[in-house]
Amino acid sequence: MNILKFFTAGSVDDGKSTLIGRLLYDTNSILADQLEAIQNANRKNDDGTVDLAILTDGLRAEREQGITIDVAYKYFQTDKRKFIIADTPGHIQYTRNMVTGASTANLAIILVDARNGVVEQTIRHSYLVSLLGIKHVVVAVNKMDMVDYSETVFEAITQKYKALAEELKLQDVTYIPVSALKGDNIVYQSERMTWYNGESLLYFLEQVDTDIQEQSDKARMPVQWVIRPQTDELHDYRGYAGRVVSGTFKVNDQITVLPSGASSTISKIEFFDKELVEASAGQSVTIHLASDVDISRGDTIVNSSALPQESKLVEADLCWMDTKALDTSITYLLQHNSKVTKCKIAEVVYKVDINTLEKHAADEFKLNDIGRVVLKTADNLPFDFYNESKANGSAILIDSRTNLTVGATMFRALAD
Amino acid sequence: MSKYNFDYLDELEAEAIHILREVAGQFEKPALLFSGGKDSITLVRLAEKAFRPGKFPFPLVHIDTGHNFEETIDYRDRMVARLGERLIVGSVQQSIDEGKVVEQKGKNASRNALQTVTLLDTIEKHQFDACIGGARRDEEKARAKERIFSVRDEFGQWDPKRQRPELWNVYNGKIHKGENVRVFPISNWTELDVWNYIRRENIELPSIYFAHDRDVITRNGQLMAASPYVNMDEDDVVERKKVRFRTVGDISCTAAIESDAFLIDDIISEISQSKISERGARMDDKVSEAAMEDRKKGGYF
Ligand SMILES: Nc1nc2c(ncn2[C@@H]2O[C@H](COP(=O)(O)OP(=O)(O)O)[C@@H](O)[C@H]2O)c(=O)[nH]1
Ligand SMILES: [Mg+2]
Numbered sequence: 001m002n003i004l005k006f007f008t009a010g011s012v013d014d015g016k017s018t019l020i021g022r023l024l025y026d027t028n029s030i031l032a033d034q035l036e037a038i039q040n041a042n043r044k045n046d047d048g049t050v051d052l053a054i055l056t057d058g059l060r061a062e063r064e065q066g067i068t069i070d071v072a073y074k075y076f077q078t079d080k081r082k083f084i085i086a087d088t089p090g091h092i093q094y095t096r097n098m099v100t101g102a103s104t105a106n107l108a109i110i111l112v113d114a115r116n117g118v119v120e121q122t123i124r125h126s127y128l129v130s131l132l133g134i135k136h137v138v139v140a141v142n143k144m145d146m147v148d149y150s151e152t153v154f155e156a157i158t159q160k161y162k163a164l165a166e167e168l169k170l171q172d173v174t175y176i177p178v179s180a181l182k183g184d185n186i187v188y189q190s191e192r193m194t195w196y197n198g199e200s201l202l203y204f205l206e207q208v209d210t211d212i213q214e215q216s217d218k219a220r221m222p223v224q225w226v227i228r229p230q231t232d233e234l235h236d237y238r239g240y241a242g243r244v245v246s247g248t249f250k251v252n253d254q255i256t257v258l259p260s261g262a263s264s265t266i267s268k269i270e271f272f273d274k275e276l277v278e279a280s281a282g283q284s285v286t287i288h289l290a291s292d293v294d295i296s297r298g299d300t301i302v303n304s305s306a307l308p309q310e311s312k313l314v315e316a317d318l319c320w321m322d323t324k325a326l327d328t329s330i331t332y333l334l335q336h337n338s339k340v341t342k343c344k345i346a347e348v349v350y351k352v353d354i355n356t357l358e359k360h361a362a363d364e365f366k367l368n369d370i371g372r373v374v375l376k377t378a379d380n381l382p383f384d385f386y387n388e389s390k391a392n393g394s395a396i397l398i399d400s401r402t403n404l405t406v407g408a409t410m411f412r413a414l415a416d
Numbered sequence: 417m418s419k420y421n422f423d424y425l426d427e428l429e430a431e432a433i434h435i436l437r438e439v440a441g442q443f444e445k446p447a448l449l450f451s452g453g454k455d456s457i458t459l460v461r462l463a464e465k466a467f468r469p470g471k472f473p474f475p476l477v478h479i480d481t482g483h484n485f486e487e488t489i490d491y492r493d494r495m496v497a498r499l500g501e502r503l504i505v506g507s508v509q510q511s512i513d514e515g516k517v518v519e520q521k522g523k524n525a526s527r528n529a530l531q532t533v534t535l536l537d538t539i540e541k542h543q544f545d546a547c548i549g550g551a552r553r554d555e556e557k558a559r560a561k562e563r564i565f566s567v568r569d570e571f572g573q574w575d576p577k578r579q580r581p582e583l584w585n586v587y588n589g590k591i592h593k594g595e596n597v598r599v600f601p602i603s604n605w606t607e608l609d610v611w612n613y614i615r616r617e618n619i620e621l622p623s624i625y626f627a628h629d630r631d632v633i634t635r636n637g638q639l640m641a642a643s644p645y646v647n648m649d650e651d652d653v654v655e656r657k658k659v660r661f662r663t664v665g666d667i668s669c670t671a672a673i674e675s676d677a678f679l680i681d682d683i684i685s686e687i688s689q690s691k692i693s694e695r696g697a698r699m700d701d702k703v704s705e706a707a708m709e710d711r712k713k714g715g716y717f
Contacts, residue, residue: 001424002422072561073561074554074560075554075606077606077608082424084604097581100581100583103583103584225466227469227470228470229469229470239470241437241467243430243433243434271465272464272465273468280422282422282427283426283430284429284430284465337586338438391584394584394586395586396586396588400590403590403591404580404588405588
């Protein structure tokens with residue numbers, strides 16, 4: 001059994017929270033005491049049935065305002081798979097929270113209200129999905145009960161979205177007509193839309209491939225910690241602990257340590273009490289080298305036959321996440337895997353109007369703005385491009401005055 | 417991840433180890449909060465996997481309410497001896513004796529709420545900048561919203577409206593003096609995942625997790641251990657029942673369930689079929705719809 005991580009996106013009131021509630025409810029994932037709690041809650045649907053959205057709106061302010069402010073994570077499983085859902089807020093002012101939920105997902109469900117069709121928010125959310133490189137998209141056309149389960153309405157929305165998907169180069173898009181409120185095509189195939197020949201949402205989620213997200217097969221392991229017991233019997237023990245972010249390391253592989261450039265070969269790969277012959281993307285292990293090399297936290301071990309980019313200048317997409325606007329005159333910290341280095345924004349190349357997707361020149365970068373910048377770092381960064389490797393192609397920006405995470409960056413090109 | 421035959425437990429495990437190593441790398445004085453419950457026992461195993469054959473880069477910290485099940489203290493001491501790691505105990509009794517907190521009165525009195533003060537004092541005394549905890553997002557709806565690195569201010573408070581964005585697997589542990597970070601490596605695990613992991617790893621647990629005979633009373637529809645730490649009066653009828661505990665906290669706020677589950681396999685099938693969530697057996701969450709959110713804002717785990 002494996003895990004599928006997905007998130008829901010859509011405008012306020014499109015039914016994201018209700019859809020998640022419905023998935024949980026119809027898969028019997030809601031336990032009796034939780035159900036009792038929502039039955040006793042004040043918020044009810046107009047027809048008096050329980051409001052399933054309360055399941056995810058976990059904060060007092062959210063229940064009071066009836067909106068989602070921050071990401072909520074929900075868990076459920078079927079016989080086929082385990083699911084981790086991020087219920088993300090749709091409001092433009094909470095875009096940063098949506099990006100948080102989306103960054104670890106391998107699938108996005110974009111809700112569209114059947115009565116309204118593709119709206120500005122749909123474009124914005126779809127743009128974020130393409131920006132963050134999420135592999136699979138489900139367009140769930142919701143509230144079909146309010147348009148008489150009309151095929152024509154569904155088809156028109158599908159056609160409209162296809163044009164958008166093409167423009168955004170979304171690879172894998174699936175369209176499903178649903179009613180989250182009534183439960184049509186969520187877990188059970190709807191009998192009210194016999195014209196629809198596709199699968200229910202759950203069925204689709206159970207089948208979709210979750211093969212490793214990283215496209216890259218280049219072996220990389222950022223060193224997080226050096227294990228040195230310094231006891232008598234383990235006097236010479238020196239293990240480099242980290243999580244392989246892409247590719248596979250094997251015993252006897254020739255490796256290079258960056259940024260120093262020193263090279264060696266892997267003498268042993270350990271995982272707790274086991275010795276492994278290889279370690280692949282996703283695994284947390286301890287690597288031993290045949291020779292003495294100076295390595296500490298923040299260094300990256302890579303396969304010598306597939307070196308990463310190395311540069312102090314890189315063109316990156318930036319999502320700005322702080323209420324304080326970007327300041328090109330100050331020095332930020334850039335955290336790339338286990339490495340932290342000083343960083344300036346050398347240039348703002350353009351900003352994207354995320355409602356129309358138009359690019360335009362800008363000298364200001366405010367909360368929730370997205371665009372292209374040139375980053376200039378103090379140390380050489382051993383990176384890959386984001387489309388090859390999410391883990392080694394992304395970083396966060398930290399404002400050292402406030403210590404807040406102020407930006408998410410995705411490396412796109414070399415800059416000169 | 418399926419390519420390498422990487423099962424979901426492997427994936428959750430690898431993520432948790434990565435998080436623990438980030439704590440080691442990013443903080444000066446971290447600590448692992450050890451309650452004696454299955455979640456913190458799981459954390460200890462994960463720490464072994466992250467750092468052995470080296471020592472843990474942090475001590476274990478137990479906030480002791482003084483109202484413990486004997487079995488868990490016994491388990492704790494044996495475990496610490498086996499690990500050869502340092503244990504620091506923060507005592508709620510001491511906080512009471514020093515007049516920092518006042519014991520609750522009445523039938524439903526519990527020391528659970530008092531723990532927060534002892535925890536914050538212990539953090540301050542030892543200058544801990546990161547506290548690793550075993551909370552999971554599936555436990556409760558406010559926890560479902562919390563980041564893996566959750567920054568607390570000088571008073572231990574969580575501000576749910578001002579959480580830092582947390583992207584990919586990059587964790588920002590930068591803090592100002594006086595602040596600290598609560599870190600939750602098993603955020604993405606469910607109760608069932610924890611049990612499946614305990615089974616797979618063959619981890620020993622305190623015996624109270626398994627069915628045993630015990631004197632209990634029924635309080636607000638729940639079974640509570642008949643113990644000197646639970647205030648009883650003449651209305652309370654003590655009965656002997658076959659029970660086990662699903663979570664382990666302070667005796668006065670942890671309810672038992674009737675169960676025949678002697679073995680891990682029995683427990684796993686019991687949980688898979690159960691219709692009541694784990695925190696349903698916690699009196700402390702029943703107080704209001706936002707009970708956990710409010711406690712977290714006040715500095716709770
Ligand atoms: N008629 C109808 N109403 C729906 C449907 N899905 C959601 N709603 C209602 O739309 C409103 C907003 O739903 P909610 O899940 O909170 O939306 P969110 O803001 O996207 O999370 C609520 O009143 C829901 O009951 C649907 O399929 N049909
Ligand atoms: Mg919502």
